[in-house]
Amino acid sequence: MPRGLLGTEDLTREEIQAILDRARDFRPGEGQRFQKFDILRGRMVVNLFFEASTRTRTSFEIAARRLGADAVSITASASSVSKGESLVDTLNTLAAMRPDAIIMRHAASGAPHFLQRHLETPIINAGDGTHEHPTQALLDARTILDRGASLEGLRVAIIGDIAHSRVARSNVYLLSKFGADIVLCGPPSLLPKELAQLAPGVTLTNNMDEAIRDAAVIMMLRVQLERQHEASFPASEYFQFYGLRLEHLRLASPEVIVMHPGPINRGREISSEVADSQRSVILNQVENGISVRMAVLERVLAEQGNHGVSAH
Numbered sequence: 271m272p273r274g275l276l277g278t279e280d281l282t283r284e285e286i287q288a289i290l291d292r293a294r295d296f297r298p299g300e301g302q303r304f305q306k307f308d309i310l311r312g313r314m315v316v317n318l319f320f321e322a323s324t325r326t327r328t329s330f331e332i333a334a335r336r337l338g339a340d341a342v343s344i345t346a347s348a349s350s351v352s353k354g355e356s357l358v359d360t361l362n363t364l365a366a367m368r369p370d371a372i373i374m375r376h377a378a379s380g381a382p383h384f385l386q387r388h389l390e391t392p393i394i395n396a397g398d399g400t401h402e403h404p405t406q407a408l409l410d411a412r413t414i415l416d417r418g419a420s421l422e423g424l425r426v427a428i429i430g431d432i433a434h435s436r437v438a439r440s441n442v443y444l445l446s447k448f449g450a451d452i453v454l455c456g457p458p459s460l461l462p463k464e465l466a467q468l469a470p471g472v473t474l475t476n477n478m479d480e481a482i483r484d485a486a487v488i489m490m491l492r493v494q495l496e497r498q499h500e501a502s503f504p505a506s507e508y509f510q511f512y513g514l515r516l517e518h519l520r521l522a523s524p525e526v527i528v529m530h531p532g533p534i535n536r537g538r539e540i541s542s543e544v545a546d547s548q549r550s551v552i553l554n555q556v557e558n559g560i561s562v563r564m565a566v567l568e569r570v571l572a573e574q575g576n577h578g579v580s581a582h
C-alpha cells in the first residue's frame with residue numbers, strides 16, 4: 271500500500287518528531303519571507319475537498335507550491351460529484367491523471383482509508399468525518415512546542431464538542447504518544463464516556479473550571495452543528511457553560527496558551543477578548559500549517575521517488 275498520511279494514530283513518536291523538526295527547518299526566520307524550494311519540482315498534488323475549508327486547503331496548496339510542486343484544487347460542488355459520480359469513480363478518474371498525491375477531506379469517517387486500499391496514489395487525510403485530522407494535530411504540536419520544550423507531562427485541556435471532533439481525536443493520539451496529561455471537557459451529550467479509552471493519560475470532565483485548572487494549553491473546539499443530527503446542548507446556554515472567557519485564564523498556568531483549530535465562532539465557544547488576547551496562538555497555528563504541511567508533503571512524496579530532499 272502506498273504511504274500517505276491517514277492519521278496520527280498510525281504514526282510513531284519518532285515519525286511525528288521528524289515531521290515537527292522538519293517543519294521548523296521550513297519556517298522563515300523572524301521578519302523573513304517564506305523561501306521557495308525545488309524539492310518537489312515536477313511533482314503534482316490534487317486537493318479534493320468534499321467539505322468546506324479555508325485553512326487546510328489553502329495551506330496545502332501554498333505548501334506544495336513552496337516546495338516547487340504543482341497543486342490543483344477541486345471542490346466537490348464544482349466537480350462531477352454534483353452530477354452523481356461516485357467517490358470511487360471520482361478518485362479513480364483523478365488517479366488516472368497521475369498526481370503524486372491526493373489530499374482529501376470527506377464527511378465520512380474512514381473514507382480515505384477505504385480508498386487508499388484501492389489506489390496506488392498516496393492519500394493525505396485532510397479530515398474524515400469525526401475520525402481524524404492528522405495535519406491539524408501536527409501543526410498544533412508544532413505550535414505548543416514553539417512555546418515550551420516538551421509535551422511530556424504537559425496538561426492540555428481540550429474543550430467543547432469532543433464527540434464530533436476529528437481534531438480532538440488526532441490530538442489525543444499524538445499528545446498521548448509524548449506523555450501529555452490530557453483532559454477532555456464538554457457537556458455530557460458531547461463527551462461520550464468511552465473517549466477515556468482513546469489513549470493512555472486521558473481523563474474526562476463536564477466541569478470547565480476543573481479542566482482548565484493548571485492547564486498549560488487550552489484547546490477550544492468548534493461546535494460542529496453540521497454533524498449534530500439533533501441539538502445536543504441549548505445554543506443559548508453553551509457559551510455560559512463551555513465558552514472560554516478571560517476569567518477562566520486565571521485558573522490556568524500563568525503561561526497558558528489558548529488554541530483553536532478554526533473557524534472560530536466568537537461568543538459561542540470563545541470570547542473575542544480571549545481570541546484576541548496575548549495568550550491566544552490561533553494565528554500561529556494557521557502560520558505553522560504551511561511549514562508542517564510542507565514537511566508532510568516532502569515525507570509522502572519523497573518516498574514515491576528520489577527527487578532530492580535537501581532544503582538547503
Ligand code: CP
Pocket residue numbers: 322323324325326327397406531532533
Ligand atoms: N482547522 C481547519 O481544518 O480549518 P478549515 O476547515 O478552514 O480547513
